[in-house]
Amino acid sequence: MKKASKDSVSGSGRKFCAFLRGVNVKGTNMKMAEVCAVFEKAGMKDVSSVLASGNILFSSEKEEEELKRILEKSMSEHFSYEAFLFVKSQQEIETIFRETPFEANAEYHIYIFVGVEGIAKILMTEFEKSRKASGEEAQLMGRNFYWKISKGNTLDSEFGKILGRKKLKDSFTSRNLNTFEKVLKKL
Template sequence: MSHFAVFLRGINVGGNNMKMAALRTSLASLPLDGVKTLLASGNVICSASVSVDELKSMVEQRLRESFGYEAWVVVLDGPQLEHIVRACPWPAHDPAVHSYVTLASEPAVLDELARHGGEIPGVELARLSPEALAWPAVRGDTLASPFSKLSARPRYKSTTTTRNVRTLLKCSEALAALP
């Protein structure tokens, strides 16, 4: 049995509100163990005897059935998530800068984002793994930052989601605590 982190896209923003208790209840009906939510932004940890792709498919289908919206998730196993957190060149806790990681279910999408983002003056990017691209933003300017605007384009909606490195660290620590 493997441990996984599941990151939902677009939860509790833009009118797509979801209670974490309802999310846990819905996912607990799948063949998963230890389903837990972290924070209120669609972060789930669990254990399962399936592949990353199988878990992604199961969770997306369940979310569509339970909550009636076009659900997209990115799934990482424990070692992938731990590697991403360790590889990030920007600190998780900096009073002036937020460190973000855009996660993708399709590495080619991150290739494209990295290429386009690298063409924007002043944008710093670090590819952490095939499924993760890190970038810093000045606190208070995240949504206005050039890379945030690029990655928020509708074309990336079904394959990417972005998390603060602090959130990824909390998820990695919670995965490590699972039996």
């Protein structure tokens, strides 16, 4: 029998956040209450959302990979689009947030990327090849990729344009540091 992890919830399972990619951008519009209902129908417990960008908190006894398959299938069927999401446990989210290498700064966005195994190294390679904006930085910490870019330059930077490539769309999603903090406070 497994020991309860420090991120377990009595009776409901472990706590997770599913980070959905491409929600409420480029015509993929959905209400978070409806997304939460899809998660509940798929068997998730204690479902709630954080912001309208597709951060869904829930509890489950299942493992991350199985949750990813179940939830992507449920979302794809319900909303008639190809859903991509990345599931992280409460413990993983705490670690990702704690390891953030950049200090919060009102003039910069700090993005944290979650995705498939190995994507952080691919993103770092692409970042290293790209022309940098003033003050733009990136770092790998463990298996995670972090990017700092001055406000107003996210989509105009060379690296920002690389992030929009279709071949990468099912490999990762990103959230800013503030979103991660809000997710952690609600978990």
